[in-house]
Amino acid sequence: MSVHTLAVRCRNIVKVYETGGQKVTALDGIDLDIATGELMMLVGPSGCGKTTLISVIAGILDQDEGSCEVFGKDLAAMSDQKKLAFRASHIGFVFQAFNLLPSLTATENVSVPLLINGVKRVEAERRANSILEEVGLGDRTTSLPAQLSGGQQQRVAIARALIHDPGLIVCDEPTSALDHETGHTIMQLLKSTVLQANRALVIVTHDSRIFDFADRTAKMDDGRILKIM
Numbered sequence: 685m686s687v688h689t690l691a692v693r694c695r696n697i698v699k700v701y702e703t704g705g706q707k708v709t710a711l712d713g714i715d716l717d718i719a720t721g722e723l724m725m726l727v728g729p730s731g732c733g734k735t736t737l738i739s740v741i742a743g744i745l746d747q748d749e750g751s752c753e754v755f756g757k758d759l760a761a762m763s764d765q766k767k768l769a770f771r772a773s774h775i776g777f778v779f780q781a782f783n784l785l786p787s788l789t790a791t792e793n794v795s796v797p798l799l800i801n802g803v804k805r806v807e808a809e810r811r812a813n814s815i816l817e818e819v820g821l822g823d824r825t826t827s828l829p830a831q832l833s834g835g836q837q838q839r840v841a842i843a844r845a846l847i848h849d850p851g852l853i854v855c856d857e858p859t860s861a862l863d864h865e866t867g868h869t870i871m872q873l874l875k876s877t878v879l880q881a882n883r884a885l886v887i888v889t890h891d892s893r894i895f896d897f898a899d900r901t902a903k904m905d906d907g908r909i910l911k912i913m
């Protein structure tokens with residue numbers, strides 16, 4: 685089996701949105717490489733294209749020009765079905781607002797991606813509980829989201845993104861709904877537990893308090909990467 689050290693390779697990505705006859709160039713020629721074992725942060729002012737870029741990288745949105753390869757595979761060249769399957773096995777997404785299902789327990793929320801992939805419930809819940817243990821929630825597996833703090837809910841969302849052991853984790857503003865201390869703890873968890881030698885982590889953030897956790901930071905403005913630090 686070949687080993688890819690490059691998790692993401694973007695070349696000249698252009699994305700233009702058209703609404704009501706108006707064109708907005710959200711991405712204007714993005715080149716970006718992200719290696720496994722690396723925590724890459726995307727920062728920049730509101731509207732500069734961060735969410736659009738991670739949506740392309742996560743295979744949620746197709747670019748208009750350029751190429752985006754994840755672990756050597758060109759996402760835009762895949763059929764929708766192949767892309768869905770590729771995402772389900774290689775990419776985990778952590779949302780700002782956690783996006784947990786309110787009527788399901790922590791174990792059930794984390795099990796969902798496996799159940800969708802046809803894993804039997806007993807096995808899915810066994811694996812979910814083991815990941816919840818890893819993120820420090822071994823004693824809250826039967827809690828509903830409303831019974832958990834913001835930081836605990838974000839841990840459940842992280843566990844759900846990790847359940848299929850993806851090589852790329854994409855986080856959209858993972859700390860913005862959390863107070864400073866909890867945000868810091870979540871970043872420590874992402875860095876120590878989620879980030880591994882064979883896994884890359886991409887984090888979009890406005891939160892300057894967490895900038896120091898990055899291995900590299902891509903500073904964006906107006907659909908471009910101004911510099912990588």
Ligand SMILES: Nc1ncnc2c1ncn2[C@@H]1O[C@H](COP(=O)(O)OP(=O)(O)OP(=O)(O)O)[C@@H](O)[C@H]1O
Binds near residue numbers: 735
């Ligand atoms: N679905 C859409 N239709 C039209 N324009 C869009 C759409 N999504 C984003 N845009 C525009 O594209 C540009 C980039 O938006 P994007 O959401 O990627 O920026 P962002 O850096 O993530 O912003 P924020 O930090 O506020 O979330 C903005 O000008 C935005 O208004």
